[in-house]
Amino acid sequence: METVQLMEITSRECRKYIENGGDLVFIPIGSVERLGPHLPMGARTHVACAIANEFAKKNNGYCLPPVSYSTCYNTACLKGTIDINHDILYDLCYDLSKELVANGFRRIMFVGYFKEFYYLISEFFQNEGIAIAWINPDHIPMESPSNANERETSLVAACLKLLGKDDVCERLIEENRKHLGKFSERKSIGIIRELKKFGNIGLLYEEGDYEVLPAKNIYIEETINDIYKWIDEKNIAVDSLKDYNYYLSRRRPDRGLK
Amino acid sequence: MATYFENMFPEDLYQLDNSENDTAVLPVGAIEQHGPHLLLGCDSYIALGMSECISELTGAVVFPLVSYSWIGGLRVWPGTVDLRPQKAGQYLEEICMGIVNMGFKRLVILCCHGGAREMAFLTASRVMKRTGIPVLAVFPTRLGIKEETAKILEKYEVRVKGKNCEGSLMLGGMRKIGRQDLVDKVLEIAKETALEFENSSRDFKIDSLKNVMKISEVGHDYIGETQHVFPVASINPDAGMEILEISAEVIASALEKMKMI
Numbered sequence: 001m002e003t004v005q006l007m008e009i010t011s012r013e014c015r016k017y018i019e020n021g022g023d024l025v026f027i028p029i030g031s032v033e034r035l036g037p038h039l040p041m042g043a044r045t046h047v048a049c050a051i052a053n054e055f056a057k058k059n060n061g062y063c064l065p066p067v068s069y070s071t072c073y074n075t076a077c078l079k080g081t082i083d084i085n086h087d088i089l090y091d092l093c094y095d096l097s098k099e100l101v102a103n104g105f106r107r108i109m110f111v112g113y114f115k116e117f118y119y120l121i122s123e124f125f126q127n128e129g130i131a132i133a134w135i136n137p138d139h140i141p142m143e144s145p146s147n148a149n150e151r152e153t154s155l156v157a158a159c160l161k162l163l164g165k166d167d168v169c170e171r172l173i174e175e176n177r178k179h180l181g182k183f184s185e186r187k188s189i190g191i192i193r194e195l196k197k198f199g200n201i202g203l204l205y206e207e208g209d210y211e212v213l214p215a216k217n218i219y220i221e222e223t224i225n226d227i228y229k230w231i232d233e234k235n236i237a238v239d240s241l242k243d244y245n246y247y248l249s250r251r252r253p254d255r256g257l258k
Numbered sequence: 259m260a261t262y263f264e265n266m267f268p269e270d271l272y273q274l275d276n277s278e279n280d281t282a283v284l285p286v287g288a289i290e291q292h293g294p295h296l297l298l299g300c301d302s303y304i305a306l307g308m309s310e311c312i313s314e315l316t317g318a319v320v321f322p323l324v325s326y327s328w329i330g331g332l333r334v335w336p337g338t339v340d341l342r343p344q345k346a347g348q349y350l351e352e353i354c355m356g357i358v359n360m361g362f363k364r365l366v367i368l369c370c371h372g373g374a375r376e377m378a379f380l381t382a383s384r385v386m387k388r389t390g391i392p393v394l395a396v397f398p399t400r401l402g403i404k405e406e407t408a409k410i411l412e413k414y415e416v417r418v419k420g421k422n423c424e425g426s427l428m429l430g431g432m433r434k435i436g437r438q439d440l441v442d443k444v445l446e447i448a449k450e451t452a453l454e455f456e457n458s459s460r461d462f463k464i465d466s467l468k469n470v471m472k473i474s475e476v477g478h479d480y481i482g483e484t485q486h487v488f489p490v491a492s493i494n495p496d497a498g499m500e501i502l503e504i505s506a507e508v509i510a511s512a513l514e515k516m517k518m519i
Contacts, residue, residue, distance in 0.1 A: 006337065007299030007325070008440055010447060011291035011483075014298065014337030032322060032356070034268055042264025042322060064289070064339070065302065068264070068322035069353050080271050082356030084349065091345045096326065099339045168265045175267050 004056035004063050017062070018104035023242065024061030025105045026052035026135075027096060029112030031070045034080035036153070036212035037183060038175035040168055041080050042068065043156045044113055047137050050159035052111040054231050055135070059238045061107070064100075067092065070114050074203045074211055090116050097124050097132050107241045108132040131244055133237070142226045144219040153215040158223035173218060180214040260313035263321045274319070280363035281318035281513055284353065285309040286378060288327045288371035291335030291480075292424065293487035295451040297444060298337045299325075300428045300487075304398070304502075305370040307431025311506030312366070316513055321357060324350060327374040331480040347377045354385045354393060364516045366509060367395040392519050394512060398427075401508045407501050414497035417490055423501070424487055430498020441495050451489035460488060 001017075003009065006025070009017075030045020040046070045066050056063045069084050076083040093110065097120075100108050109132070110117055117134040125131050137155065145151040153176060160169035185193075186209060195201045205211065263282075287302025297303070302323055309320045328347075329340035341349075350367070357365055365385075369378035375397045382395040407423060416426055425448065432440045462482040463471075470476045480486055 002443075005299075006289060007302060008297055008443075009337070010295060010297055011335050011337045012294050018336065030322075032263065034271075037268050040265050040267055045264060045322065065299065065323065065325035067326070068324075069349070069356070079360060080266075080268060082353060082360075084352045084356075088345065088348045088352055092326070092341060092349055095341045095345060096339060099333075099341075102333075103336060103338070165265070171265075171267065175269065 001060065004053060004061065005065070006062045007065050009062075014103070022060065022062075023104065023106040024056070024059055024238065025064060025100055025108055026056050026061060027064045027093075027100075027108070027110050028052040028066040029070055029093070029110055029114050030066045030068050031072055031113070032068060032080070032082040033072050033075050034078040034210075035075060036149075036210045036214065037179040038153065038172060038214045039156055039212060040172065046163060046165065046168075047155055047159045048112045050162040051135065051137055051140075051227065051231075052109075054162065054227060055109070055111070055234075055238065058231055058235060061238075064096070067096075067112075070112070071116070074205055077204050077206065078209075079207070086116055089114060090120055093117070093120055094124060098128070101128065101130055106130065106245050107238065109135055109238070109241070111135045111137070113138065129248055131241060131248060133241055135234075140227060140230045142219075142223055144222040144226075145215075145217070147215075149213045150215040150217055150219070152212040154217075154219040154223040157218050157220050158227060161220055161224060162227070169220070176214045176218060180216065183208075183210060183213050185209075185213070260310040261317065261319045263319050266319070275361065279317045279319070280361070281316055282321055282357050282362040282365045283309045283312050283318045284321045284324065284357065284365065284367050286324045286327065286350070286367060286369040286371060286374050288329060288373065289325060289337065289339040290329050290371070290373075291332050291338050291486060292428075293451070293484050293489055294454070295444065295448045295489040296425055296428055296487055297440065300424065301371040303431035303435070303437075303440075304424070304427045305368050305431070307427075307434035307498075308370065308398070308502050308505055308509075309368055310434050311502050312368070312509050315506055315510045318366070318513070319362070321353070324353065327371050328377065330373045331478050332486055334479045334481075335483070343377060346374065347380060350374070350377060350381050351384050354381055355388065358385060358389050358391050358393070363391065364513055365391070365393045366513065367393060368509070369395060369397050372397075392516060394516060396509055396512075398505055401505050403501070403504050403508060406504050410497050410500045410504075414492075414494040416492045416494050416497050425490060425493035426495065426498035427501055428498065429493060429495035430500070430502045433495045433499055434502060445493070448489055448493055449491045452491035455484055455489055458484065460484065
């Protein structure tokens with residue numbers, strides 16, 4: 001495959017891929033969001049795209065163009081964030097899944113932070129009988145970062161590198177250096193973070209607050225290696241989605257009423 | 259150089275507040291079959307290329323592409339991704355509201371996908387109703403540059419056959435955003451498929467459908483592979499670039515006029 005981007009192939013090439021047994025597609029779900037003073041507005045789109053691309057390359061799959069606008073919670077009130085109503089995004093992702101099934105894709109994997117996927121993949125399974133999956137970049141184990149700010153910043157920087165956006169990555173490093181130590185967390189946010197450990201509590205940042213603060217250390221190469229290692233480990237899950245959907249296609253759920 | 263919102267940092271937003279630049283461009287494309295030769299992302303490449311031209315001319319900020327929309331009749335062809343129109347419309351409206359609420363005073367929805375045209379037009383009215391801020395929804399064929407386009411196509415010896423302008427525009431868009439690799443790929447496929455369909459009929463509509471269409475838009479599918487875009491070997495990226503640039507100039511002058519509203 002010359003490219004893993006569905007946008008870059010013709011309809012005929014898509015049909016050929018499916019006819020030759022291809023069935024794998026990744027859908028990056030990003031956001032336009034003000035996450036940190038040192039992070040670009042499309043940070044999460046860049047992360048979702050990079051992870052989806054790498055998965056697609058390793059598994060002979062295709063990547064859809066990103067859904068670049070999505071639901072934002074904590075950052076919804078900050079200037080620069082574009083928040084999409086969760087019901088609209090949910091329906092859109094459901095429609096996308098149905099369309100991909102109609103096109104012959106059977107292994108459909110969303111990559112992103114949209115928490116509603118938890119229910120979407122279940123509803124889709126219950127209605128359509130097809131298992132779709134969700135890869136959350138929060139689950140990538142990273143060895144070097146010592147705190148959440150280092151983790152998030154390193155992940156965005158590494159993903160920009162993977163996408164070949166070196167100029168944006170350099171700007172990130174520069175902005176990080178410029179803003180390091182200039183921001184601190186409000187006391188009430190600290191309390192909310194404490195309470196979040198029990199489950200969840202709503203949080204809305206105000207002007208001057210940030211989800212991610214500049215990091216003392218940014219681990220780009222280490223994070224790229226972590227991503228590659230994680231993807232290698234997870235390839236079995238990508239493979240198994242095929243077997244699982246085959247199993248589903250043969251079973252007959254009947255609520256015990258046979 | 260074009261300005262892309264996804265690559266902007268929070269500090270850039272403060273600078274934007276203090277500048278006179280209050281214009282945003284939202285490109286809208288699709289994932290849709292475009293004949294046997296053009297890429298599934300055809301409309302998106304046109305939208306991206308044209309947005310970049312507008313940004314260079316006016317300093318407008320280009321927002322991330324909206325890649326999905328309602329498709330309609332082409333949903334039956336491989337690779338096409340079709341959304342329910344109401345949902346796609348709501349999604350577009352939410353994005354526009356987000357941009358307007360950010361403080362942009364002028365917004366252009368640059369809709370280069372036919373299926374989303376009416377949706378984009380409606381969105382402009384809906385956002386106005388909700389915010390009182392004018393939004394300009396643009397569809398390239400409505401820009402009033404038919405004669406200039408014809409001259410450019412003639413200059414580059416692009417054989418005018420159906421919608422081959424779309425092919426050249428797509429090539430122009432891809433070149434504009436630095437994807438010469440894709441230009442080369444499409445030119446090669448266009449050459450092959452133009453030969454393959456050289457003697458094919460281009461009439462795909464069934465009589466009953468034609469008759470109903472005399473009075474109304476009506477649900478229909480595209481039944482032939484070349485019904486949407488017929489392959490023509492002479493599609494040309496330079497012609498596409500020129501048309502994109504003229505289109506961008508027209509939109510730039512429309513943006514100037516918007517200041518007077």
